[in-house]
Amino acid sequence: MTALREILRNNARQYGMVIALAVIVVLFQILTGGLLLRPLNITNLIMQNSYVLILAIGMMLVIVTGHIDLSVGSVVAFVGAVSAIMLTGWGLPMPVVVPLALVLGALIGAWQGFWVAYVRIPAFIVTLAGMLIFRGATMVVLDGESVGPLPQSLRAMANGFVPDIAAVGPHLLTLLLAVLGAAVLVRIQWRMRARDLRFDLPAASSRLTAAKSAATVLVVVVFGAILAVHNGVPIVGLLLIALIAGYSFVMSATTAGRHVYAVGGSEKAAMLSGVKTRRTTFWVFVNMGVLSALAGLVFTARLNAATPRAGTMFELDAIAAAFIGGASAAGGVGTVIGAVVGALVMGVMNNGMSLIGLGVDWQQGIKGLVLLAAVAFDIYNKNRVGARRRSAPVAEPDGGSGSGGGSGGRRDEVAVEEGSR
Amino acid sequence: MSEAPSRTGDILHMRGIGKEFPGVTALADVDLRVAPGEVRALMGENGAGKSTLMKILSGVYPHGSYTGDILMDGEVRAFSGVADSERAGIAIIHQELALVPQLSIAENIFLGNERTRLGVVDWGATVRAARGLLRRVGLDEDPTTPVSLLSVGRQQLVEIAKALSKEVRLLILDEPTSALNEAESDILLGLLRGLRAQGIACILISHKLGEVVRVADTITVLRDGRGIETMAAGAVDEDRIIRGMVGRALDQRYPQRTAEIGEVRFEVRDWTVDHPTQSGRRMADGVGLEVRRGEVVGLAGLMGAGRTEFAMSLFGGSYGRYVRGGLVxxxxxxxxxxxxxxxxxxxxxxxEDRKELGLILGDDIRRNLTLAALRRVSSRTVIDKAAEAVAAAELSARMGVRSRDIYQAAGDLSGGNQQKVVLGKWLFAEPDLLILDEPTRGIDVGAKYEIYLVVRRLAAQGTSVLLISSELPELLGMCDRIYAMSQGRITGQMARGEAAQEPLMKLMTMAKA
Structure with missing residues (x-):
């Protein structure tokens, strides 16, 4: 039990956010009289928030490296506009347009990454410029007007569902996928535990793991069942699952991911450990460009038109999602799952508040307060944990001032007396 | 030195000063008396307590955080901050200048102390007063010139003018000439003599024996946080001062060496590196050295000798601008x-700076340990986390890191344990040449010994080690051969048998020929 408490305490931020999401879901489920979790609405939730989720994943990486990207909303609009013109004006087929759009996004990301990583202009400035440049470019490309409607092939990306294998009542394939997904997750949980045991690492008890597995199966299968009752799993839903799984894996289990965290944690220390810090930063921005392009495709497809004002404020939604999800503005901290949870918190609140008929004015204010509260909780929690951990090994000299980070430095000053050069 | 009654007429009397940091006594029972118009040199090895003493005097360490008394003009003073000591007429000029480069000379001189009329800056009075002060320090510049256009030596004079503007009576200079060339140093030292005539006392912290003997009236030597002796500058020579600075006996603080020294492994030839931003400022100048298999080679030098700059430039150009030189x-x-x-x-x-450069403080021990050699625990860029955890736990145990587990944040560890993690990280990379830059700075004695043991073990396995240290006893205790460096040049080398503190100190303080 103490182990469990320790886990909860050390991961208060992650669990806190999941719990907060659960509370918000339950709250709006009650407030909307059960509308929120209706199959139709769940499907809508996924589709409405898909592009912000895609952006939030990329934004999390950018923020982990200690930067920010203000241009994503404009890039969404620009790539959407160019894609729409390629589809309708030039008549290019969808399978050609999608890769071209992603390459365009990569080029935009490379442009911004070059200025940030190699010229070392603060990302805030580079992407603020990008925000203006690509918004302007969108208007030029569209000539100030909307382009649409778009071919069904692209629209399916945002509005379509995975076709079923057999035409009987609920969506069979979706149910099958849910069961399969649950099985995979459970298998991963147990394999990780077995691995920990094999290497003599601290592992959760079998009962705790079983409880976790049961909860996982319950959530995944129920979720799948809800979707199956409606039209099945949306295509964009599958895309999201693939992105979340892929990026989580890259960030947590590959050298590339580790390098991203290292650059954000301490660029100098990372550089002196052989990490190619500039290259890492550059590719993080390229990645953001690609994901912005993907979000642009999905958003344009959903709207069935490219418009000059598309994507306005998306950057702020993505940034808010990353921070609500536990990223640190100082860099080096944050998880993909966190960003997803953060985006879902925002999405459920948007949806829930709309369902109970709250005006956009109130929605904005409340979302702002939630962002502030989440980060304040984060900082409060960090200071508390820091104070507890630090008080033991290093006693503050002469009564001490300040909190947290500064305490270590004092003792060194004795011997470092001449200071560093 | 024991307590003595305050001489009448002393501008400053620091009486029985002691200062403790957790686990370390930085200063114990130090006395220091300075008469008006006296130039006092404060000498000692790195870590002897000079800067700590001056931080107490200038109020950086406030009253109550140290023991003993500060008397000015025979009266006990309790400074609770730098502002208090400034009001009492004490000004400290640090090695790193505290000027705002974009502002003009006049603006800098009166920064925080602006000449105003009815709350509005009176530019006429500011420039006039600045001009007068510049004359006093002998600086022929227009007061409206931005400070960024001045050389470091001239900036230093602006700092002194700034101190004079505050009616300074006691000026503290911390290594004022370390960044200056010969001519600039002469001007500065001449100015100190001039101030003496105006009744302004001066405490000069310096490693350069020549200039100390030339300019100081009296010399106080600190060693291991104690005031060892105070001598009249006219009565001593450089050797006498060196003996005062290093005169401590070596005891068994270093493990026995067992390594077999093999053939030459690494050779540095004519390595020359410039300052990254100041063009033409040589930080390493034609450095040549060699390290053999299994050999521990020391690099001795004082602050600013260019040891760190040389080492970092060697390590993949992490410092400065490469001019020429080769590595074999x-x-x-x-x-x-x-x-x-x-x-x-x-x-x-x-x-050297393990917090800034060695570790990612927010990351856990495991991630820090494996960062430099992730490929060893990964295949095709996918990290095998179990293998990583096992490797990290094994390394952590081998280095004797005391922590809760390998998932504890590096920032939560004590200095000694942090250093073991940094060392472990590089052990994991299995280097042939390990460059250690001040590896035991700020670390307690026990952890020091453990680090020495690791170095010995590595050498026994055939690793070549280049050990940079400001502590001569450490170099003498650990090294098979020691190079001395001064002003970016290698000024000599001594083998294990013949090396001793005094000749080394002489090489380390040798000026450019």
Whole structure:
């Protein structure tokens, strides 16, 4: 039990956010009289928030490296506009347009990454410029007007569902996928535990793991069942699952991911450990460009038109999602799952508040307060944990001032007396 | 030195000053008396307590955080901050100048102390007063010139003018000439003599024996946080001062050496590096040295000698601008254009500033340990986390890191344990040449010994070690051979048998020929 408490305490931020999401879901489920979790609405939730989720994943990486990207909303609009013109004006087929759009996004990301990583202009400035440049470019490309409607092939990306294998009542394939997904997750949980045991690492008890597995199966299968009752799993839903799984894996289990965290944690220390810090930063921005392009495709497809004002404020939604999800503005901290949870918190609140008929004015204010509260909780929690951990090994000299980070430095000053050069 | 009654007429009397940091006594029972118009040199090795003493005097360490008394004009004073000591007429000029480069000379002089009329800056009075002060320090510049256009030596004079503007009576200079060339140093030292005539006393912290003997009236030597002796400058020579600074006996603080020294492994030839931003400022000047297999080679030098700059530039050009020079490994020239190449060629560098450069403080021990050699626990860029955890736990145990587990944040560890993690990180990379930059700075005695043991073990396994240290006893205790460096040049080398503190100190303080 103490182990469990320790886990909860050390991961208060992650669990806190999941719990907060659960509370918000339950709250709006009650407030909307059960509308929120209706199959139709769940499907809508996924589709409405898909592009912000895609952006939030990329934004999390950018923020982990200690930067920010203000241009994503404009890039969404620009790539959407160019894609729409390629589809309708030039008549290019969808399978050609999608890769071209992603390459365009990569080029935009490379442009911004070059200025940030190699010229070392603060990302805030580079992407603020990008925000203006690509918004302007969108208007030029569209000539100030909307382009649409778009071919069904692209629209399916945002509005379509995975076709079923057999035409009987609920969506069979979706149910099958849910069961399969649950099985995979459970298998991963147990394999990780077995691995920990094999290497003599601290592992959760079998009962705790079983409880976790049961909860996982319950959530995944129920979720799948809800979707199956409606039209099945949306295509964009599958895309999201693939992105979340892929990026989580890259960030947590590959050298590339580790390098991203290292650059954000301490660029100098990372550089002196052989990490190619500039290259890492550059590719993080390229990645953001690609994901912005993907979000642009999905958003344009959903709207069935490219418009000059598309994507306005998306950057702020993505940034808010990353921070609500536990990223640190100082860099080096944050998880993909966190960003997803953060985006879902925002999405459920948007949806829930709309369902109970709250005006956009109130929605904005409340979302702002939630962002502030989440980060304040984060900082409060960090200071508390820091104070507890630090008080033991290093006693503050002469009564001490300040909190947290500064305490270590004092003792060194004795011997470092001449200071560093 | 024991307590003595205050001489009448002393401007300053620091009486029985003691200062403790957790686990370390920085100062114990130090006395210091300065008469008006006296130039007092404060000398001692790095870590002897000079800066700590001056921080107490200038109020950086406030009253109550130290023991003993500060008397000015025979009256006990309790400074609770730098502002208090400034009001009492004490000004400290640090090695790193505290000027705002974009502002003009006049603006800098009166920064925080602006000449105003009815709350509005009176530019006429400001410039007039600045001009007068510049005359006093002998600086022929227009007061409206931005400070960024001045050389470091002239900036230093602006700092002194700034101090004079506050009616300073006691001026503290911390290594004022370390960044200056010969001519600039002469001007500055001449100015100190001039101030003496105006009744302004001066405490000069310096490593340069020549200038101390030339300019100081009296010399106080600190060693291990104690005031050892105070001598009249006219009565002593440089050797006498060196003996005062290093005169401590070596005891058994270093493990026995067992390594077999083999053939030459690494050779540095004519390594020359410039300051990254100040063009023409040589930080390493034609450095040549060699390190053999299993050999521990020391690099001795005082602050500013260019040891760290040399080492970091060698480590994949992590410092400054490369001018020329070559690196040879096992007889073959190698290229180290970035850190990745340096690591690939078997070079590892444990930085002096472990918090800033050595560790990612927010990351856990495991991630820090494996960062420099992730490929060893990954296949096709996918990290095998179990293998990583096992490797990290094994390394952590081998280094004797005391922590809860390998998932504890590096920032939560004590200095000694942090250093063990940095060292472990580079051990994991299995280097052929390990460069250690001040590896035991700020670390308690026990952890020091453990680090020495690791170095010995590595050498026994055939690793070449280059040990940079400001502590001569450490170099003498650990090294098979010691190079001395001064002003970016190698000024000599001594083998294990013949090396001793005094001749080394002489090489380390040798001026450019």
């Amino acid at each position: 490994k096992d007889g073959t020239p190698i290229r180290v254009r970035d850190v990745g190449e340096a690591i690939a060629n078997g070079i590892a560098y444990v930085p």
